[in-house]
Amino acid sequence: MTATATVPAATVTTAPARKRIWSYWRFYLALSPFYVLFAVFGLYPMLSTIVLAFQRWDGMSARRFTGLGNFAFLVKDPTFWQALENTVVLFLMSTVPTLVLALLLAVMLQSAVRFTNVYRIAYFIPNVTSLVAMAIFFSSIFSTNFGLVNAALRSLGIPQQDWLGQPWGIKIAISTMIVWQWVGYNTLIYLAGLQAIPREQYEAAKVDGAGAVRTFFSITLPQLRPVVLFTVIMSTIGGLQTFTEPQVMVGNSGGTGQSGMTVVLFFYRAAFLDNDYGYAAAIALSIFVLVLLFTAINWRIFRGRGEDR
Amino acid sequence: MELSRRTLLGGFAAVASGLAGGSLVGCSSGMNNAGAPAKKNAATELSFWCWPGGLGKSVLDDTIAHFPDPKIKYSEIGGDFKQKLITTFNGGTSIPDITGLKGEDIASLLPQAERFVDLKTVGADSVLGDYLDWKVKQATTLDGKVIGLPIDVGPTALFYREDIFAAGGLPSDPAKVAEQLKTWDDFFAAGVELKAKNPKAPIVGDAAGLYDMVVGQGTERYISKDNKFIGDQDHIRKAWDTAVKAMTLKIDGRTPSGGPDWNAGLDQGTVPAHIGAAWVALDIKSAVKKSAGKWRLAPTPGGPANFGGSFLAITKNAADPQKAFDVIKYMLSADNEAKAFTDAQIFPSTPAAYDKPELKAKDAFFGGQVPIDIFGPAAKGIPVAYQSPFDDSVAAPFHDELKTVQTGSKTSDAAWSSAVSKAKAIATRQGVQ
Numbered sequence: 073m074t075a076t077a078t079v080p081a082a083t084v085t086t087a088p089a090r091k092r093i094w095s096y097w098r099f100y101l102a103l104s105p106f107y108v109l110f111a112v113f114g115l116y117p118m119l120s121t122i123v124l125a126f127q128r129w130d131g132m133s134a135r136r137f138t139g140l141g142n143f144a145f146l147v148k149d150p151t152f153w154q155a156l157e158n159t160v161v162l163f164l165m166s167t168v169p170t171l172v173l174a175l176l177l178a179v180m181l182q183s184a185v186r187f188t189n190v191y192r193i194a195y196f197i198p199n200v201t202s203l204v205a206m207a208i209f210f211s212s213i214f215s216t217n218f219g220l221v222n223a224a225l226r227s228l229g230i231p232q233q234d235w236l237g238q239p240w241g242i243k244i245a246i247s248t249m250i251v252w253q254w255v256g257y258n259t260l261i262y263l264a265g266l267q268a269i270p271r272e273q274y275e276a277a278k279v280d281g282a283g284a285v286r287t288f289f290s291i292t293l294p295q296l297r298p299v300v301l302f303t304v305i306m307s308t309i310g311g312l313q314t315f316t317e318p319q320v321m322v323g324n325s326g327g328t329g330q331s332g333m334t335v336v337l338f339f340y341r342a343a344f345l346d347n348d349y350g351y352a353a354a355i356a357l358s359i360f361v362l363v364l365l366f367t368a369i370n371w372r373i374f375r376g377r378g379e380d381r
Numbered sequence: 382m383e384l385s386r387r388t389l390l391g392g393f394a395a396v397a398s399g400l401a402g403g404s405l406v407g408c409s410s411g412m413n414n415a416g417a418p419a420k421k422n423a424a425t426e427l428s429f430w431c432w433p434g435g436l437g438k439s440v441l442d443d444t445i446a447h448f449p450d451p452k453i454k455y456s457e458i459g460g461d462f463k464q465k466l467i468t469t470f471n472g473g474t475s476i477p478d479i480t481g482l483k484g485e486d487i488a489s490l491l492p493q494a495e496r497f498v499d500l501k502t503v504g505a506d507s508v509l510g511d512y513l514d515w516k517v518k519q520a521t522t523l524d525g526k527v528i529g530l531p532i533d534v535g536p537t538a539l540f541y542r543e544d545i546f547a548a549g550g551l552p553s554d555p556a557k558v559a560e561q562l563k564t565w566d567d568f569f570a571a572g573v574e575l576k577a578k579n580p581k582a583p584i585v586g587d588a589a590g591l592y593d594m595v596v597g598q599g600t601e602r603y604i605s606k607d608n609k610f611i612g613d614q615d616h617i618r619k620a621w622d623t624a625v626k627a628m629t630l631k632i633d634g635r636t637p638s639g640g641p642d643w644n645a646g647l648d649q650g651t652v653p654a655h656i657g658a659a660w661v662a663l664d665i666k667s668a669v670k671k672s673a674g675k676w677r678l679a680p681t682p683g684g685p686a687n688f689g690g691s692f693l694a695i696t697k698n699a700a701d702p703q704k705a706f707d708v709i710k711y712m713l714s715a716d717n718e719a720k721a722f723t724d725a726q727i728f729p730s731t732p733a734a735y736d737k738p739e740l741k742a743k744d745a746f747f748g749g750q751v752p753i754d755i756f757g758p759a760a761k762g763i764p765v766a767y768q769s770p771f772d773d774s775v776a777a778p779f780h781d782e783l784k785t786v787q788t789g790s791k792t793s794d795a796a797w798s799s800a801v802s803k804a805k806a807i808a809t810r811q812g813v814q
Contacts, residue, residue, distance in 0.1 A: 131467045131471070132467055132470060132493045132496070133493065145810060149806065150803065150806075151803065154382065211640070211641070212641040215640060215641045215642045216635070216636070216642055217636075217642045217645065217646065217651065218641055218642055218645050219641075227455070234635065234788065237635060237784070237787070238788050239785075239788075239789070242718060247672075291586075324777075324779070325777050325780060325781050327781075327784070328781070328785055328787075328788050328790070329781060329782070329784065329785040329790060329791075330781050330782040341777075344461065344464055344599050345773065345774065346771075346774040346807070346811075347489060348810070348811070363394070
């Protein structure tokens, strides 16, 4: 900062500026409920998580300061790296099909004439259904002897699979459920984006003789880029925090070979089963860093390209 | 009247500094909490926490009526009971006078013994002999404090389908089963025989679950009394190998209990047997429709083990620990435990209750067999094993890795060494040598 030059100027101007700011105190008061609630339920837990990450605490006895001890253990913990790998794999296995399916459905809904609202509601219902109830439902669908999936396989003459007992089966079952739950939500967002694209562009394309595929890739997709960016980032934040699906479907240990152990499940296990709260706080911080990192990557991929043009 | 700006700002500043201060000194106040003398509860009522279904309804109603002064205020706490209790302890207010403690949590709460009243100081010596010795030991600290009086226990037995055993050429009468299926080897041999005649009926429901049972039959677990990791030793390896043997003999159904496959399999005969605690009877009864009356009970092969079973404890915050102890002593008397068994199948921790008419009743679900004839001797014969506060955390890798053997993705030896190294890492993290 160019301190010496600006300080006198600042002292001259602050007095009236401050007065102007405080004269709006009624407006600040009107806004304050949000900030007070955020401070109590958002900021305070965040700050205490950061403090806790440098301590050891079993939940009841005295806390002990351990410096970077929790983080040092974290980078050497094979379960953490496995959880990280599982989370990223699950994220890719669920987000890519979710967004592709959602986009297809949105384009189809855009052109459908009858019962559009019925479809919209139907696609959105999974998103508001109780996650635990659905996880129980999906674990019966994928169960070995009496599950629907295996019944379908048997009728096609394919041998039945032990879905929730095999490492890859667990991942398929979990990502299927995530896809099922989030397709409708993203469809609606894409649909809103589609409706904002000017009709004239489509008409012009038609006049120029472009087919449906060409129109989709040359007009729809580029115009939807900001919406796609939004959905990708929302999916990143959600996908990296996958917890309920594996916890209900394969249990707290993450199932066979811990292949359903996500980072948040690992965090839950450290905090509430092992009562190792300091370590859990360190894991929570790592999730935060992970989400930031992935969001930044997505931002670059999906926005950067648009600006280069 | 207008709110003055100055008071408003003052208020905000106070809130803000309170928040900031709270987050930064949170650690130090936590330290003070543990050592400081507990704040006493008000003497006007006796607050009492337990989880849904933890106590018999008629016993509870009777106890509340029996102690009118101070009045017992009972709260049923659902969800993660231990977590809510710990949170309340940390909060420092509304801590109950009397609280239930679950059997799976007791080991991790023993290091917190200073938060609970040592029941010996309020006269527990006179009644401790009425309870199963091994169960009292679970709630006893290494220096001899008793923090909980046992509510119930979970002795195991072999539940089996009489009709399927008979059709498979196995003994089907409980006495004959008890005589012939004494060890795990006997049990596995019977499984191989049954499989030859009825390939759809694997005698072991889930070998990974069986592993826990075998560990529970021993007198040592993963961590020794002097805080050393012993999970890599012979007693654990033996349990591991027993489970793996069931897999290699192909008599493992790979059907974890409680799932939809297990529920359906009980009726259809693809789960012809289950080894589980006394309370599993309720699960089986509610899962089956057709096979009622075809089930029988026999002693667990290889000896009894315990699964579950809880305690009642008095916190240091109790206004009148003596009065609180009178309440739990009354509630957990042999007569009341027998009543609780009729109420909700809460299996008594007092051997005297096993001779009461409530428990001597025949059970039509088990073809008129008297369940206590199997569970009673099992409860008395359960081995005492020291359970460290970190036992469950350390056990987790063994379960996970055993499942990789079960699905064929790892060999037994590879999975074993991976389980041991993961378990050792967890133990070291918790300060075990």
